[in-house]
Amino acid sequence: MTILAALVDGPSDLGPRQAPPLPGATTTPRRSRRPLCRRTLSSWLTSWWAVALRGLDLLTSVAGLVLVALAVAGFFSLTAAGTGIMLLTPALWGAWALGQAERHVLAAFTGTDIGPSPVSPAPTWRRALGLDMVRLRALGWAALHWVWALVASAVVLALLTTSLTLLATPLLRPFAGSETVEVLWFASVSSPVEYAVTWLVGLVTFLVLPWLARGTANVDIALARWLVGADPQSELRAMRGRVQTLTTTREEAVDSVEAERRRIERDLHDGPQQRLVSIAMNLGLARTLLDSDADSARALLDEAHASSKEAIVEMRQVARGIVPPILADRGLDAAVSALAVRSPVPVEVTSRLRERLDPTVEAIAYFCISEALTNVAKHAGASTARVDLGLSPTLEGERLAITVSDDGRGGAVVGGGSGLTGLRQRIAAVDGELHVHSPRGGGTTVAIALPLRGRRTA
Template identity: 40%
Template sequence: MNGEAHEHAAASGLAVARSLLQAVLTQMANLPLAILLLVSLAFVPLGVGLALLPPVLFALRGLANQQRRWAAEWSGVEIVVPYRPRPENASGFGIVKWLLRDPATWRDMLWTVVNSVTGLVLAGLPAALVVYGLEGVLVAPWMPNVHTFGWGPFWPLSDYGLTGSVGSALLGSLMLLVGWQLGPSIMRAYAIVNRSMLGPTRGRLEERVRELTETRSETVDASAAELRRIERDLHDGAQARIVAVSMTIGLAEQLVKDDPEAAARLMAEARQASGTALTELRDLVRGIHPPVLAERGLDGGLRALALTLPMPVDVAVDVPGRAAPPVESAAYFAVAEMLANAAKHAEAARAWVDVRHNGSALVMIVGDDGRGGADPAAGGGMRGIERRLAAFDGTLAVTSPEGGPTVVTMELPCALSSPKT
């Protein structure tokens, strides 16, 4: 019981502190952002608002995303990020159109106005109850000339003779108890209110279901094609060589008494063929899940990959932990495909790889100084990688003007396990 009591006390204390933080934040961030939004929208017809809107809206998204994280971490209320993906190569007026055409942007605007009130009243309620409760218990009893808390809602207590020190102590204790006990529940209610405005709309959820259905279909097709490739490679490669080895050994067995030299030559051929078959099997396994990933992680795997290419590749990896094996495998093959394209098609003299974890996703940037012109819409390996990443809710963006350079940015949402040691 003592352990549970300590846990509840800690949760209540955190709820009160977070309540105070939210109340202050709404007045220092939400209210100024709401005013800036109104001013920016008002000046859009004059052109000035077009320059003001993007930074203000990005700041609003940052604040809304912080609220989403706090709702999940503090109250266990998950709020899905509803924003539409940014169009490739969007800049200038294109960014403004993308932002204003996203329904989530307008819901954020509504939220920042509403939250200026709900954040102060609802989120700040636990802190207000505790602060006023402490005042009633510790301050008001020593100020007999001051009526209980000095404000209206507690005047009816005078009808029962509960004025002055006694009334202040009783009311203070009650408010302190309510604020302390109900703090976590009030903060959860505030998170639920935020979810109603910051979460995806029904239309967005339906759109997301369609996206997931398409992604699932593409993933199934890609998996089927991969299985057919493995079957073909086994049948035409290693299996054929193993059959040939078996036949060669059979011939050697027949010749071992009559022509030992010929039998020895056949056994040497069989040994060479078995070594070739083993190499092909190893290559096939690497194509499914490279052993180097399990042994050395993504960092070591990419550095080993870079050494096999016919051009110098600069590799920088800053991933403080391990992603799930399927995610690491997808990341490895995505980078491998981009580097293969740089070597085979782009006629690049140098390439570079930068892989980092931004807290929620693996961000992989692969660039080369080749002739450019890469386009995922043309199909091929790049389109296959795009489908592979989509199975993990990943994205791929390509910047590749004619004449180069080519820069491919890929993101894979994932969490990391224990840090590297």
């Protein structure tokens, strides 16, 4: 390989040397041809793996033909007391296994990864019988693969054999019994010019063949990505839905933050601010009356002292709506238990959490539970409520599972004025899920799933 590259590039110290540019002169860089030659030679040598792939595809095409024939026989035998499923299921699973093998073959021979294997959302019994979309798509790939692989492999291998035969024709002349040599079934050569032309045709075919095989391998890659890899259309639809969800949740999060800011501002203005103004006025009057009317000044000081205590209580209530101290100090279990104690409806709390969660997740969970219990007290007409906390495993990892249920009148609808709209916005902003089951007269169950961002030990 090194010797061949050296022959292509030529000696590095031969040829005239270019004089250095003069100071201040502008030079235009010239593109060297040696990197291009190296890239071309490397691409040509690498493309021979595609020729080897065509030889292997002869075997996989035969396997695909057998599996398709087995699937067709099983499909038409389904009416015979269902015995065709004994042929159809192995064929579907065999096509899927062949597709997974093709994934590794393409990665080994072409260096191309066709993407992750799709996960079937079908029920377990359908996946076991192979009657899900993943296995059916694999069977479709096997049907197309055996036709394409058989044709492409036959063409590439035939051209390889022909090129080698044409290149070897001049070597066969001394062994021929006459001046004429049969090259192919339709041609023969006898003169030196014909030998030279034959050899040149064989050389050109031999040089072009790897890139032709590479082109056919690209078709294999496209078929595998289409039917064996992840469905690009479903991925595109999922990405489009994800963008729409993120746009909606961003707008709702901005609206929610603005509404929360206005609420805090209103609570501060209507509560502590008025108390502080009253305290300032009483202290000013007490200072004025301190020398002339000590009893009135003392009464004003007592009133200011009582107002300061009330202002502290109101400030604590406002702060509780931002970050409850008990949540930051003792965690979600203690904070939810405190919510249950303050609730006008008796609440039973069950927690299966063994360690502290991320503070952001705990805060979101706390406010979700607080909003849900507020809805129970205002709208449900329930006599008891229940809060359940735990971790739920999913395909994306563990999630915090929250269930708030009551025995009220039911009939709650998201967006129906029951306070669930703000809850849905808060949960959607962090990619959580909200499910509400509220039949009329049967109570309400609110199920919340929040993704876990991290853990911290207690």
